[in-house]
Amino acid sequence: MPESRIREPAAAEAGRGSFIGGAGSTTDASVELMRLINAYQLSQALHVAASLGVADHLKDGPQTSDTLAQACGADPGSLYRLMRALAAVGIFHEAKGQRFSLTTLGACLTGDAPGSRRDYARWIGTPGMWQSWGNLLHSVRTGEGAAEFTAGVDAWTYRDQHPEERAVFDAAMTALSRAEAQAVIEAYDFGRFGCIVDIGGGEGQLLTAILLACPGAEGILFDQPKVAASAKRVLSSAGLGQRCEAVGGDFFESVPGGGDAYVMKSVLHDWDNAAAARILRSCRRAMPPGASLLAIERLVGPPNEDPSGKFFDLNMLVQYGAQERTREEFQALLRIGGFDLIDVVTTRSALSIIVATPSPAE
Numbered sequence: 234m235p236e237s238r239i240r241e242p243a244a245a246e247a248g249r250g251s252f253i254g255g256a257g258s259t260t261d262a263s264v265e266l267m268r269l270i271n272a273y274q275l276s277q278a279l280h281v282a283a284s285l286g287v288a289d290h291l292k293d294g295p296q297t298s299d300t301l302a303q304a305c306g307a308d309p310g311s312l313y314r315l316m317r318a319l320a321a322v323g324i325f326h327e328a329k330g331q332r333f334s335l336t337t338l339g340a341c342l343t344g345d346a347p348g349s350r351r352d353y354a355r356w357i358g359t360p361g362m363w364q365s366w367g368n369l370l371h372s373v374r375t376g377e378g379a380a381e382f383t384a385g386v387d388a389w390t391y392r393d394q395h396p397e398e399r400a401v402f403d404a405a406m407t408a409l410s411r412a413e414a415q416a417v418i419e420a421y422d423f424g425r426f427g428c429i430v431d432i433g434g435g436e437g438q439l440l441t442a443i444l445l446a447c448p449g450a451e452g453i454l455f456d457q458p459k460v461a462a463s464a465k466r467v468l469s470s471a472g473l474g475q476r477c478e479a480v481g482g483d484f485f486e487s488v489p490g491g492g493d494a495y496v497m498k499s500v501l502h503d504w505d506n507a508a509a510a511r512i513l514r515s516c517r518r519a520m521p522p523g524a525s526l527l528a529i530e531r532l533v534g535p536p537n538e539d540p541s542g543k544f545f546d547l548n549m550l551v552q553y554g555a556q557e558r559t560r561e562e563f564q565a566l567l568r569i570g571g572f573d574l575i576d577v578v579t580t581r582s583a584l585s586i587i588v589a590t591p592s593p594a595e
């Protein structure tokens with residue numbers, strides 16, 4: 234290749250020194266590339282460790298891999314090989330006699346760690362997710378989601394048909410949402426609103442956190458009927474039964490009226506522009522004058538930066554034929570949906586709060 238066509242990757246993009254790859258790999262492009270090519274092995278190894286609950290078994294102190302194998306229901310020799318591989322990349326620490334303990338990274342694989350990644354790691358290796366990524370080539374060739382190509386139905390229907398995978402997905406989303414909700418309420422004063430409607434509010438982690446932080450506010454959670462029913466239980470058990478309703482429905486048809494703020498977290502990224510604009514238009518029709526829209530989403534960063542945002546974007550492509558968006562893309566989408574973007578508030582998580590108001594021309 235002519236030298237002018239070779240570019241040095243930005244440090245963040247290169248993500249050097251973290252996982253598969255030996256000493257000296259940072260000076261050797263071919264070895265570094267091999268490390269990146271083999272990164273799928275680490276994802277699957279973490280998925281297996283999380284599915285077996287290995288880290289949870291190490292919470293009370295070091296264990297030999299034989300004892301762990303018995304506790305987790307695994308083959309002792311094979312579990313030892315998994316553990317030593319993960320110890321080699323800093324997830325566990327291996328001491329004499331095949332004894333393993335948790336490192337700081339490994340502690341995040343326990344179920345009750347703050348910011349636990351256990352359920353997320355369990356989810357990425359479920360057949361629906363793993364096989365969809367196996368068909369990324371189809372998505373890139375056609376622009377279609379790979380989940381539907383792989384399973385014959387869209388990702389939502391697939392999970393409805395596979396309740397065991399749905400349970401893992403729900404647990405992963407709940408864990409993610411809990412951590413993100415905290416970051417969102419720290420970054421924005423929701424106390425200025427009397428009635429907050431959470432569109433596609435899931436099981437209610439965000440609305441629960443907002444209402445607990447804002448005792449003067451009332452809430453309406455809106456989601457598909459089955460999800461709204463389980464959100465109702467979450468909200469009641471947080472003592473919010475009197476201050477919050479859970480309403481089931483379809484946001485492509487209509488959403489509840491009368492709110493001062495319409496919050497929508499991690500919803501627009503599930504849809505392509507045409508569908509996302511339809512959801513926005515439903516909100517626009519329901520919103521009283523002066524109400525605010527707060528879309529809480531990941532903003533894709535500038536060229537050569539933000540690998541995590543850009544790989545999340547590919548995940549949305551594979552899963553739903555959908556996308557993460559840049560600030561400019563959100564601005565254009567909001568305009569089509571009948572809104573003006575007025576502010577973007579960053580949080581300490583990867584999510585930003587995109588504040589919009591109904592366009593006066595509508």
Ligand SMILES: C[S@@+](CC[C@H](N)C(=O)[O-])C[C@H]1O[C@@H](n2cnc3c(N)ncnc32)[C@H](O)[C@@H]1O
Nearest residue numbers: 410433434435456457460482483484485498499
């Ligand atoms: C990625 S989840 C986000 C959930 C929640 N906002 C959060 O951040 O954890 C998207 C949500 O949209 C809901 N949803 C999908 N299609 C819907 C529809 N047609 N009408 C209402 N809600 C829908 C899903 O049930 C799900 O709870």
